Amino acid sequence: xxxxxxxxxxxxxxxxxxxxxxxxxxxxxxxxxxxxxxxxxxxxxxxxxxxxxxxxxxxxxxxxxxxxxxxxxxxxxxxxxxxxxxxxxxxxxxxxxxxxxxxxxxxxxxxxxxxxxxxxxxxxxxxxxxxxxxxxxxxxxxxxxxxxxxxxxxxxxxxxxxxxxxxxxxxxxxxxxxxxxxxxxxxxxxxxxxxxxxxxxxxxxxxxxxxxxxxxxxxxxxxxxxxxxxxxxxxxxxxxxxxxxxxxxxxxxxxxxxxxxxxxxxxxxxxxxxxxxxxxxxxxxxxxxxxxxxxxxxxxxxxxxxxxxxxxxxxxxxxxxxxxxxxxxxxxxxxxxxxxxxxxxx
Amino acid sequence: xxxxxxxxxxxxxxxxxxxxxxxxxxxxxxxxxxxxxxxxxxxxxxxxxxxxxxxxxxxxxxxxxxxxxxxxxxxxxxxxxxxxxxxxxxxxxxxxxxxxxxxxxxxxxxxxxxxxxxxxxxxxxxxxxxxxxxxxxxxxxxxxxxxxxxxxxxxxxxxxxxxxxxxxxxxxxxxxxxxxxxxxxxxxxxxxxxxxxxxxx
Numbered sequence: 426x427x428x429x430x431x432x433x434x435x436x437x438x439x440x441x442x443x444x445x446x447x448x449x450x451x452x453x454x455x456x457x458x459x460x461x462x463x464x465x466x467x468x469x470x471x472x473x474x475x476x477x478x479x480x481x482x483x484x485x486x487x488x489x490x491x492x493x494x495x496x497x498x499x500x501x502x503x504x505x506x507x508x509x510x511x512x513x514x515x516x517x518x519x520x521x522x523x524x525x526x527x528x529x530x531x532x533x534x535x536x537x538x539x540x541x542x543x544x545x546x547x548x549x550x551x552x553x554x555x556x557x558x559x560x561x562x563x564x565x566x567x568x569x570x571x572x573x574x575x576x577x578x579x580x581x582x583x584x585x586x587x588x589x590x591x592x593x594x595x596x597x598x599x600x601x602x603x604x605x606x607x608x609x610x611x612x613x614x615x616x617x618x619x620x621x622x623x624x625x626x627x628x629x630x631x632x633x634x635x636x637x638x639x640x641x642x643x644x645x646x647x648x649x650x651x652x653x654x655x656x657x658x659x660x661x662x663x664x665x666x667x668x669x670x671x672x673x674x675x676x677x678x679x680x681x682x683x684x685x686x687x688x689x690x691x692x693x694x695x696x697x698x699x700x701x702x703x704x705x706x707x708x709x710x711x712x713x714x715x716x717x718x719x720x721x722x723x724x725x726x727x728x729x730x731x732x733x734x735x736x737x738x739x740x741x742x743x744x745x746x747x748x749x750x751x752x753x754x755x756x757x758x759x760x761x762x763x764x765x766x767x768x769x770x771x
Numbered sequence: 772x773x774x775x776x777x778x779x780x781x782x783x784x785x786x787x788x789x790x791x792x793x794x795x796x797x798x799x800x801x802x803x804x805x806x807x808x809x810x811x812x813x814x815x816x817x818x819x820x821x822x823x824x825x826x827x828x829x830x831x832x833x834x835x836x837x838x839x840x841x842x843x844x845x846x847x848x849x850x851x852x853x854x855x856x857x858x859x860x861x862x863x864x865x866x867x868x869x870x871x872x873x874x875x876x877x878x879x880x881x882x883x884x885x886x887x888x889x890x891x892x893x894x895x896x897x898x899x900x901x902x903x904x905x906x907x908x909x910x911x912x913x914x915x916x917x918x919x920x921x922x923x924x925x926x927x928x929x930x931x932x933x934x935x936x937x938x939x940x941x942x943x944x945x946x947x948x949x950x951x952x953x954x955x956x957x958x959x960x961x962x963x964x965x966x967x968x969x970x971x972x
Contacts (some may be wrong), residue, residue: 510804541902545827552835556807559839563800563846571846578843582836589831601902742949 445537449526452517457673458488464726471730498662503566506659510564515660515667520581521550522674528606529681532691543604544596547682548589555581557671558639558646558656565659573655576737577639577646583744590752594623594759595686608690614697617769621686622762625755627687629748631721634679636744638672639724642732643740650734656745680721681714688717691750713767786812803845807838812848821897824904 433441441640457619462477462484469476477484502511528543530536540546562574599607600618611618620627636643647655657668684690691710695701788857789812792805810833817826911919 540823542823542827545824545831545904549827549830549835552831554840555835559842559846560804575843575847578839582839585835622774739948739949 427681442537446527449537450523453523453526453674453677456677457670458492460673460677461491462488462670462728463722467723468730471661471727477669488576492666495666496663500662500664501659502521503659505566507564507566507689510560511659512664514557514561514564514656515664515671516557517560518554518671519674520557521750522671522678524534525550525678526681528604529678530608530685530690531714533605533609535711536605539603539605542602544592544602544607547604548585548592551675551678552581552585552721554671554675555747557668560657561660561668564574565656567659569652569654569658570656572652573646573658576652577656580639580643580646580740580744581637583741584633584748587629587744587748587752588633590635590756591623591633592686594626594755595619595630596751597756597759597763598623599686604685604690608685608692611689612692612696615689615694618687618689618692622769623687623755623759625751629685629752630687631679631724632682633744634683635725635728636740638675638679638725640672640676641729642735644734645725676725677718680718680725683721684714684717690714690717721737775819779816782812782815782819786816799845799848800842802863803838807834807842809836810838820894821901822903824907 436444465487466484468478477487480486480490502508525547527537528540528546530539558577558581558660559574562570562572562577565571595607596602599610601610639646645651645655647657652658657665660668691714693702693705693708693710693713695705786809789805789808793802793809796802796805810829814826814829814834817823817829
């Protein structure tokens with residue numbers, strides 16, 4: 426063990442960081458793969474079907490089979506497509522979804538980069554992910570793809586504002602832009618986690634997150650019934666797979682952020698409860714974080730199985746006329762609340 | 772070797788090249804994309820200057836919102852590029868002196884007389900717990916309180932003006948009141964008619 430630690434600390438910093446990146450990125454990719462299976466299974470059972478059960482025991486190898494199939498398919502580039510941008514689209518969609526994980530704290534000491542403005546970094550990066558979709562839509566040289574890209578761009582920009590204001594409330598309550606400090610500010614059990622004092626913000630943030638990832642019921646960017654498959658209609662094989670990876674990686678990211686900012690991240694839900702706290706003291710913080718993320722990921726799947734797609738004008742109305750005023754009102758309310766020092770802010 | 776100069780030179784090379792490409796590429800969409808790249812790389816240089824709040828705000832506001840809308844508009848415009856490039860040589864004799872004056876002015880203002888290495892010392896690095904965000908916030912809400920509020924009010928006026936300019940009553944649009952839509956009951960739309968079965972003749 427000592428030998429291992431010595432070798433690790435002996436490595437150059439760049440190698441150490443690269444190893445940590447691999448340690449974060451590979452599990453994300455695996456989670457994405459099995460999230461696709463989970464989605465098909467969950468929606469299957471909700472709709473009284475069985476879902477995929479042919480490949481491997483209980484269908485467990487289905488994501489591997491899908492991955493191999495997509496990897497060996499031909500990548501078709503449409504005539505008159507802008508080749509460079511066409512290839513860059515999927516890459517730009519995936520890159521921010523992975524890069525944002527750099528500042529996600531998995532446990533109190535477990536962060537790749539404990540930067541001061543972590544929340545802002547995440548907001549900046551996720552706002553950049555829309556370029557993948559816009560590039561894809563424009564470079565495909567196809568009307569459907571272009572319409573999908575425009576819808577997506579307008580939707581992401583609209584919901585980002587509400588999302589940003591919800592995050593302003595979080596940073597006011599946490600007193601920091603650093604995600605680790607925000608989690609630590611929520612210490613003290615379920616009732617002091619920010620979901621309760623910031624309940625409207627939690628709802629706004631999570632629903633905006635669903636809208637930002639272009640998931641059902643906000644998936645007009647794909648809109649099969651009107652514009653075939655939206656922005657990725659011309660994509661095949663691995664380029665299509667990258668869009669898929671990006672969408673699921675973003676879902677996981679939004680779940681992680683919701684868990685961190687509103688549900689105490691790695692903090693145990695039994696904190697402050699006399700007996701249960703000591704019973705569950707052995708559970709590592711990461712396990713709590715993953716459990717909370719799993720709940721939100723399930724919500725994503727549940728939404729998709731339950732709600733019909735929004736009409737486009739209703740999406741815009743919800744973003745601008747409902748979410749935005751709610752956040753704008755909640756910011757001064759929260760300011761007064763914190764100034765007065767009433768529970769849980771002292 | 773220190774890594775900062777390498778980062779600086781890499782990013783500033785990309786910045787200068789992409790800024791040049793903004794005005795030289797033929798396709799307007801490509802120009803906008805190069806502008807996005809220029810914003811992004813200048814944000815990286817700001818991070819190198821330990822101004823992470825400004826850098827991230829630049830990415831968030833310009834790359835994430837303004838340029839998306841810009842791209843949105845430019846992509847939908849059907850610009851014929853040929854007429855835009857006409858008269859390049861004819862206008863050159865105006866362009867070159869203007870360019871020379873601009874470069875001279877820049878050199879006078881930010882040249883080595885004002886910002887030479889002997890005038891401005893290299894900034895000292897801050898400790899790891901230095902928070903650019905806190906620093907900026909405390910100075911913005913104390914020393915520069917009134918300018919900051921003024922800027923906010925001016926922006927608000929601009930928003931009001933923009934909305935007032937574009938707002939017009941359009942009676943011919945089929946506006947649907949969502950509150951009314953939600954209140955609709957089945958009975959309002961469906962009428963069940965009871966009638967006796969008809970016999971074949």
